Amino acid sequence: MLPWRTIIVPDKDCDTPIYLQIANAIIQEMKKGRIGPGIKLPGTRQMSEILEVHRKTLVRSYEELDAQGWIEMHPSKGTFTSKELPEINPRRFSVRTEKRNSFPSETGYKVRINNNIRKPALTYRNITGFHDAPDVRLMPVQELGRAYKSILSRPVNFKYMSYVDIAGVQKFREVLSEYLNSSRGLQTSFENIMITRGSQMGLYLLTCVLFSKEENVIIGDTNYYYADRCFENAGMHLVRVKVDEYGIDVDAIEKICRKKKIKAIYITSHHHYPTTVTLIASRRIKLLELSEKFGFIIIEDDYDYDFHYCSSPILPLISADQKGMIIYIGTLSKTIAPAIRTGYVVAPPNLILELARIRQIIDTQGDPIMELALAEMFSEGEIRRHMKKALQEYHQRRDFLCELLTQKLPGIIEFKTPDGGLAIWAKFDKSVPLPPLTEKLRSQGLILSNGLIHNISSVSINTTRMGFAWMNRKETERAIAILTKTIKTNRTT
Amino acid sequence: MLPWRTIIVPDKDCDTPIYLQIANAIIQEMKKGRIGPGIKLPGTRQMSEILEVHRKTLVRSYEELDAQGWIEMHPSKGTFTSKELPEINPRRFSVRTEKRNSFPSETGYKVRINNNIRKPALTYRNITGFHDAPDVRLMPVQELGRAYKSILSRPVNFKYMSYVDIAGVQKFREVLSEYLNSSRGLQTSFENIMITRGSQMGLYLLTCVLFSKEENVIIGDTNYYYADRCFENAGMHLVRVKVDEYGIDVDAIEKICRKKKIKAIYITSHHHYPTTVTLIASRRIKLLELSEKFGFIIIEDDYDYDFHYCSSPILPLISADQKGMIIYIGTLSKTIAPAIRTGYVVAPPNLILELARIRQIIDTQGDPIMELALAEMFSEGEIRRHMKKALQEYHQRRDFLCELLTQKLPGIIEFKTPDGGLAIWAKFDKSVPLPPLTEKLRSQGLILSNGLIHNISSVSINTTRMGFAWMNRKETERAIAILTKTIKTNRTT
Numbered sequence: 001m002l003p004w005r006t007i008i009v010p011d012k013d014c015d016t017p018i019y020l021q022i023a024n025a026i027i028q029e030m031k032k033g034r035i036g037p038g039i040k041l042p043g044t045r046q047m048s049e050i051l052e053v054h055r056k057t058l059v060r061s062y063e064e065l066d067a068q069g070w071i072e073m074h075p076s077k078g079t080f081t082s083k084e085l086p087e088i089n090p091r092r093f094s095v096r097t098e099k100r101n102s103f104p105s106e107t108g109y110k111v112r113i114n115n116n117i118r119k120p121a122l123t124y125r126n127i128t129g130f131h132d133a134p135d136v137r138l139m140p141v142q143e144l145g146r147a148y149k150s151i152l153s154r155p156v157n158f159k160y161m162s163y164v165d166i167a168g169v170q171k172f173r174e175v176l177s178e179y180l181n182s183s184r185g186l187q188t189s190f191e192n193i194m195i196t197r198g199s200q201m202g203l204y205l206l207t208c209v210l211f212s213k214e215e216n217v218i219i220g221d222t223n224y225y226y227a228d229r230c231f232e233n234a235g236m237h238l239v240r241v242k243v244d245e246y247g248i249d250v251d252a253i254e255k256i257c258r259k260k261k262i263k264a265i266y267i268t269s270h271h272h273y274p275t276t277v278t279l280i281a282s283r284r285i286k287l288l289e290l291s292e293k294f295g296f297i298i299i300e301d302d303y304d305y306d307f308h309y310c311s312s313p314i315l316p317l318i319s320a321d322q323k324g325m326i327i328y329i330g331t332l333s334k335t336i337a338p339a340i341r342t343g344y345v346v347a348p349p350n351l352i353l354e355l356a357r358i359r360q361i362i363d364t365q366g367d368p369i370m371e372l373a374l375a376e377m378f379s380e381g382e383i384r385r386h387m388k389k390a391l392q393e394y395h396q397r398r399d400f401l402c403e404l405l406t407q408k409l410p411g412i413i414e415f416k417t418p419d420g421g422l423a424i425w426a427k428f429d430k431s432v433p434l435p436p437l438t439e440k441l442r443s444q445g446l447i448l449s450n451g452l453i454h455n456i457s458s459v460s461i462n463t464t465r466m467g468f469a470w471m472n473r474k475e476t477e478r479a480i481a482i483l484t485k486t487i488k489t490n491r492t493t
Numbered sequence: 494m495l496p497w498r499t500i501i502v503p504d505k506d507c508d509t510p511i512y513l514q515i516a517n518a519i520i521q522e523m524k525k526g527r528i529g530p531g532i533k534l535p536g537t538r539q540m541s542e543i544l545e546v547h548r549k550t551l552v553r554s555y556e557e558l559d560a561q562g563w564i565e566m567h568p569s570k571g572t573f574t575s576k577e578l579p580e581i582n583p584r585r586f587s588v589r590t591e592k593r594n595s596f597p598s599e600t601g602y603k604v605r606i607n608n609n610i611r612k613p614a615l616t617y618r619n620i621t622g623f624h625d626a627p628d629v630r631l632m633p634v635q636e637l638g639r640a641y642k643s644i645l646s647r648p649v650n651f652k653y654m655s656y657v658d659i660a661g662v663q664k665f666r667e668v669l670s671e672y673l674n675s676s677r678g679l680q681t682s683f684e685n686i687m688i689t690r691g692s693q694m695g696l697y698l699l700t701c702v703l704f705s706k707e708e709n710v711i712i713g714d715t716n717y718y719y720a721d722r723c724f725e726n727a728g729m730h731l732v733r734v735k736v737d738e739y740g741i742d743v744d745a746i747e748k749i750c751r752k753k754k755i756k757a758i759y760i761t762s763h764h765h766y767p768t769t770v771t772l773i774a775s776r777r778i779k780l781l782e783l784s785e786k787f788g789f790i791i792i793e794d795d796y797d798y799d800f801h802y803c804s805s806p807i808l809p810l811i812s813a814d815q816k817g818m819i820i821y822i823g824t825l826s827k828t829i830a831p832a833i834r835t836g837y838v839v840a841p842p843n844l845i846l847e848l849a850r851i852r853q854i855i856d857t858q859g860d861p862i863m864e865l866a867l868a869e870m871f872s873e874g875e876i877r878r879h880m881k882k883a884l885q886e887y888h889q890r891r892d893f894l895c896e897l898l899t900q901k902l903p904g905i906i907e908f909k910t911p912d913g914g915l916a917i918w919a920k921f922d923k924s925v926p927l928p929p930l931t932e933k934l935r936s937q938g939l940i941l942s943n944g945l946i947h948n949i950s951s952v953s954i955n956t957t958r959m960g961f962a963w964m965n966r967k968e969t970e971r972a973i974a975i976l977t978k979t980i981k982t983n984r985t986t
Contacts, residue, residue, distance in 0.1 A: 020873060027874075067878045090678060090806045093774035093813070103680045104817030107841045109790050111702065120659045120849045136654035145645035152638030161629035161832040166613045185583060187596045197690075197856035204855050209604065230854045281586035297602050313583045320586070324597030339654040339861045348600045356613045361723045362697045363690035367860060368832045380513060385560045 002035065004042070004050045018053060019060035026061075027070055030081060041071065041079045117229050118453070128479055129447025131470040132423045138390050139337045143382045147373040160368040166356040168195025168344075169368050172375040176344060179378060180330075184305065185319040186346065194345045194352045195366050199303050202329035202345040203227055203266075205355045205362075206299060207234035215263040218256065218296075220248050222461070224273040225453045227266055227301065236263070240456065243272055245416075247279030250286045257294040264297040269317055270305050274454050274465050275425045276418035284317055291325045298326045306335045306387050307469075308420035309395040324348050332374065334422065335387060342367075342374060394422065394469045397476065401468040404480045412487060415466075422469040428462050432487055438464075440490070446482045495528065497535070497543045511546060512553035519554075520563055523574060534564065534572045610722050611946070621968055622940025625916045625960040631883050632830045636875045640866040653861040659849040661688025661837075662861050665868040669837060672871060673823075677798065678812040679839065687838045687845045688859050692796050695822035695838040696720055696759075698855075699792060700727035702847045708756040711749065711789075713741050715954070717766040718946045720759055720794065729756070733949065736765055738909075740772030743779045750787040757790040762810055763798050767947050767958050768918045769911035777810055784818040791819045799828045799880055800962075801913035802888040817841050825867065827915065828880060835860075835867060887915065887962045890969065894961040897973045905980060908959075916958040925980055927955055933983070939975045 008025040010018045029035040042050065044058040051058070062079060065071040073079045151157055160169060167173065173190035180186050180193075196202040203226075211217070213235030219228060221240035231238060239256060242249045248267060256262060267287075269279040279287075291298050300317050318328040324347075331343035345355060359365070377383050402417045402424065414427040428434055438450040451464030471479060501518040503511045522528040535543065537551040544551070555572060558564040566572045644650055653662060660666065666683035673679050673686075689695040696719075704710070706728030712721060714733035721731060732749060735742045741760060749755060760780075762772040772780075784791050793810050811821040817840075824836035838848060852858070870876050895910045895917065907920040921927055921944075931943040944957030964972060 016873070023874070064874065064878075067881070068874050069881050090676070090808045092678065092808050093777045103682070103685050104814065104841050106817055107844050108785070108816040108818040109703075109788060111844050111847050114702070114847060114850055117850050117853060119846070120853060131655070133655055136651050137648075139651075139654055141645040141651075141654075145642035148641035148645070149638035152634040152641070155630075158629050158632075158634075161632055161634075161830040162624070162626055163831050183583070185585065189596070192596050200854065201856040209607070210602075226854055226857075233851075233854055284586045292601070295602060315583045315585050321597065323601040324599055325601040333857075337654040338656050338858075341856065341858070341860055348597050351600050351604050353612070354604050354607060357607055357610050358726075360610060360613060361693065361719055361726055362855070363694040363834065364719075364826075365831075365834070367834055367863070370860070370863075380509070381516070381557065381561050385557075388560070388562050 001042075004047065007034075008051055010051070010053060019057045019064065022051070022053070022058070022061040023064040023068075023070075026065060027068070030070060035081055037081055037083045039081045041081065043078060116232060118225075127445060127447065128471060128475055130423075130449070130466040130468070130479065131447060132449070132465045132467040133338060133470055134334055134336070134390065134422060135393070135470050135472070136337045136339070138386070138393060140377070140382055140386045143377060143386075144373060147376045147382075148369065151369060151372045151376065157372060160372060164365055164368045166359050166365050167352055168193065168366050169371040169375065172371040172378075175375050175378040179383075180344075180346065184302075185315040186328075188346055191349045191352065192346050194347070194355050195371060196329075196343045196345055197341040197363075197366070198333045199301055199329045199331040199343040200226060200230075202331075202343050203230050203299070203301065205345065205358060206327060206329075207231060207236075208358045208362075209351070209354045210297065211236055211263060216260060218253060218262055218265040220267070220272060220275075222274060222454045222456050223266070224268065224301070231266070243275055243277065245277055247272060247277055247283055248287075250283040250290065253287070254290055257290060257296070262294060262296045264299055265291075266299045266301065267317075268301045268303065270302050270308070270314065271418065271421040273301075273303070274423075274463075276416075276421055276423070278314060278419055281314070284314075284320075288317060288320060288325070292323050296325075300326055300328050302328060302330045304334050304421045305330065307391060307394055307422060309391070309398060310419040313420065318346065327351065332383075335390075336383070340370070340374070342370060390469075397468045397471070397473070398424070400473055401466070401476055401480075404476065408480055408484045409487065423465040423467045426464055426466045428464070430462060431491055432462075433460070434462055434464055437486065437490065440486050441482065444482050444486070446479055448483070494535075497540065500527075501544055503544070503546060512550045512557065515544070515546070515551070515554040516557040516561075516563075519558060520561070523563060528574055530574055530576045532574045534574065536571060609725060611718075620938060620940065621964065621972055623916075623942070623959040623961070623972065624940060624963040625942070625958045626831060626963055627827055627829070627883065627915060628886070628963050628965070629830045629832070631879070631886060633870070633875055633879045636870060636879075637866060640869045640875075641862065644862060644865045644869065650865060653865060657858055657861045659852050659858050660845055661686065661859050662864040662868065665864040665871075668868050668871040672876075673837075673839065677795075678808040679821075681839055684842045685839050685845065687840070687848050688864060689822075689836045689838055690834040690856075690859070691826045692794055692822045692824040692836040693719060693723075695824075695836050696723050696792070696794065698838065698848045698851060699820060699822075700724060700729075701851045701855075702844070703790065704729055704756060709753060711746060711755055711758040713760070713765060713768075715767060715947045715949050716759070717761065717794070724759070736768055736770065738770055740765060740770055740776055741780075743776040743783065746780070747783055750783060750789070755787060755789045757792055758784075759792045759794065760810075761794045761796065763795050763801070763807065764911065764914040766794075766796070767916075769909075769914055769916070771807060771912055774807070777807075777813075781810060781813060781818070785816050789818075793819055793821045795821060795823045797827050797914045798823065800884060800887055800915060802884070802891060803912040806913065811839065820844065825876075828883075829876070833863070833867070835863060883962075890961045890964070890966070891917070893966055894959070894969055894973075897969065901973055901977045902980065915962040916960045918956060919959045920954070920956040923955060924984060925955075926953070927957055930979065930983065931957075933979050934975065937975050937979065939972055941976070 007029055008022055010021045044055055044062055048055040048058045066073055071079055071081055170190055173193040177188045177190050177193050180188055207230055211234045215236050216239050217231045217236045218239045218241055220243040241252045302316050316328060318326040328346040332340050405413050412429050415424045418424050434450045438448045441448050449464045455461055500522055501515055503514045537548055537555055541548040541551045559566055564572055564574055663683055666686045670681045670683050670686050673681055700723050704727045708729050709732050710724045710729045711732045711734055713736040734745045795809050809821060811819040821839040825833050898906050905922050908917045911917055927943045931941045934941050942957045948954055
């Protein structure tokens with residue numbers, strides 16, 4: 001008899017159920033070869049006595065081992081470990097393989113390093129910081145968990161588990177269309193909507209379908225980093241136009257259009273990224289006119305429309321587009337959480353078709369399970385409820401951060417209270433250069449972006465986005481205390 | 494008093510809970526303007542008597558309405574509809590918007606139609622057919638639903654709800670690495686693994702990072718349609734090499750390499766797509782030697798390694814790669830279901846880094862919620878159990894379909910029983926051209942691919958993939974009866 005009590009030591013404090021712990025322990029021993037093939041195991045009754053656990057638990061353990069193919073149960077003869085381990089025992093095709101002990105540490109061919117796009121950064125999103133992101137702790141996780149479970153428990157949904165409509169599950173496009181119509185004054189139907197993985201994929205698909213090398217795209221100065229890289233990747237020329245307190249300079253756009261052919265303009269009209277300013281009505285009207293006159297496409301990226309704190313939001317440009325010149329993109333990854341990688345492109349069906357066509361070679365299709373879960377949450381009002389709660393909370397957090405900055409760091413940080421979004425655009429005094437400051441903060445466990453990503457020339461604008469939504473009141477207080485102390489110590493030394 | 498009993502008619506047979514039905518009915522009336530702002534509603538007690546539902550239900554309804562911002566509850570004064578509807582009431586910025594009644598039916602600019610890639614097809618995956626896909630009814634949906642719910646219920650997972658490692662959640666990459674090592678004889682660590690959305694995205698990312706216009710890639714004749722389109726989209730030249738019963742012709746590859754620079758070769762070595770043949774050992778060894786000699790990259794797409802029915806599977810080429818010349822891609826979308834859009838690229842870390850870098854502009858990051866759920870299912874043995882069950886089932890289904898075809902349609906369909914995968918490669922006699930046949934079958938509710946996608950020239954090979962995994966025994970019997978009858982009726986007329 002094997003020393004079962006030594007081999008199998010269930011831990012009641014562990015997350016894994018006891019029956020699985022027992023099964024896994026036996027599997028481990030079989031893998032190590034300490035329990036060989038064809039060995040008779042004690043019956044469940046005997047084993048339950050040895051291990052001092054309930055017999056029912058043992059029955060489940062054995063069922064598990066049987067289901068996974070590690071043991072064979074013969075009603076009359078008893079339970080035996082399998083003769084062949086359920087590990088697939090594949091054939092080697094070459095003796096060469098025997099010689100290798102580790103995976104090659106480097107490619108045998110040259111990999112081009114794409115220095116145009118910055119290296120993915122470690123994000124430290126789980127610690128305190130002025131992260132430019134929603135507070136994931138407000139996320140309706142229980143409701144989402146329930147929605148996933150409910151979706152997966154209904155056999156009627158099997159049809160969505162295979163290949164689905166590439167533009168997204170129709171049910172979800174319908175509720176999203178309804179939501180966009182009621183909140184943004186649109187007149188869409190589901191056919192105008194393509195579900196994407198966040199607004200980034202919307203933008204990427206557009207560059208695949210609409211643009212060619214050497215074409216000109218107008219963007220803000222400064223602009224969203226990953227949008228710039230996306231256009232660059234398509235081989236386009238970036239034509240920068242100044243953004244002032246009223247949004248992008250539309251007169252400057254007109255002048256450029258008189259001189260050269262502009263294929264498209266990319267705007268974040270509701271809250272310009274990164275400066276947070278809202279494009280005023282007169283410029284909106286003129287921009288639409290210019291688009292029709294010069295034939296350029298307007299890509300309106302409305303990544304944070306749902307978060308607007310002052311009076312009421314302004315309807316997106318697309319609500320006034322009569323000629324089909326505007327493509328609208330948005331996302332739930334800000335509204336709910338970045339892990340909800342669900343965005344959308346709103347456009348006439350002839351464009352949606354082409355986006356779906358190219359998507360076949362990029363990632364085949366979307367994620368019908370997540371789409372169904374979100375559709376359910378929209379229908380049951382969970383998303384709306386979440387948005388209302390988050391809006392109130394972020395409104396207070398914005399006011400609190402702005403108040404603290406004014407009180408504690410007068411003259412150091414220049415900013416305007418943003419009308420919406422999740423961050424303020426904070427210009428630091430030149431006596432406090434951001435890169436060394438943010439390094440010092442990081443060593444104290446506080447994350448603030450050094451803002452280098454917003455520089456578009458070698459001249460530093462020493463400005464960064466300070467997220468106010470990520471932290472609660474207490475965390476913000478602590479963060480500002482660290483920030484204040486670090487800045488003051490630094491300036492005097 | 495409003496006619497509440499007429500306005501609110503809860504339906505007990507409906508999926509939506511009664512309390513939500515009541516709340517939704519009130520919202521609808523408010524939206525229509527039939528219940529104005531600031532109107533006093535009956536108390537929950539009174540309303541519960543009017544509607545003849547439990548008072549607790551009404552309390553939940555009112556709580557829901559309050560949470561969504563439709564009503565305001567004043568402890569002393571009573572419950573009133575909100576003065577401002579929680580619909581955001583955004584500002585229009587132009588009178589132009591008033592004129593528009595519908596969304597533009599077409600873009601105002603020209604959209605290039607990409608005829609190189611076929612139009613996304615309606616898939617009809619919910620009806621009977623020889624679909625080249627796993628049977629989603631075998632999918633462990635309950636277990637997956639539980640895993641999702643469990644992941645989302647643990648506060649420790651909040652850190653994954655924000656921006657995460659672009660190569661995938663480390664925990665998932667670890668279990669996947671372990672699984673690949675034990676099942677495929679690899680020696681990977683998590684750093685060798687990038688999680689992608691199915692193998693298609695793996696391939697797409699590779700074309701973004703490694704290849705340039707005008708470079709040559711060797712592919713099979715015929716080959717997987719969406720791989721061909723992916724290379725074409727990167728501007729590469731497709732160099733086709735014959736595939737015979739032993740796999741791709743490696744001598745032919747050598748001859749080509751002597752004449753021109755080959756950047757890469759794309760192979761589906763375990764079961765060539767679409768012909769299902771396995772690349773034999775001698776050719777594998779030679780292919781590896783050629784790769785080292787001529788410096789071409791081998792992309793090994795092992796989309797269905799987990800389904801092998803004859804003796805044991807052959808280890809993938811990458812298990813014998815000592816020089817880092819092979820990139821291995823795989824997917825769970827065949828192993829579990831197409832809705833599980835989770836694949837992987839296995840390569841040295843310097844390539845993984847570049848794949849992650851480019852992914853930032855494509856879709857920012859993966860889906861941490863699904864990755865965590867799958868990691869849990871791997872750890873608990875659910876995936877292995879599913880695979881074992883599916884493998885047995887598909888083995889029987891393969892044998893059954895092959896038997897029926899031999900019995901019922903001798904001389905009409907030429908095929909070899911495939912060693913693995915989910916489909917047989919079925920060459921139809923030229924007296925039965927596939928396009929009209931499949932049209933006739935479709936009108937009878939039976940889907941069979943017309944195989945046109947596999948033709949690489951204007952000469953039809955009249956061969957298609959007949960999936961055997963999608964249908965159970967009874968469905969296959971019925972499908973073959975329809976197929977047999979349709980073919981026979983057709984040939985005699």
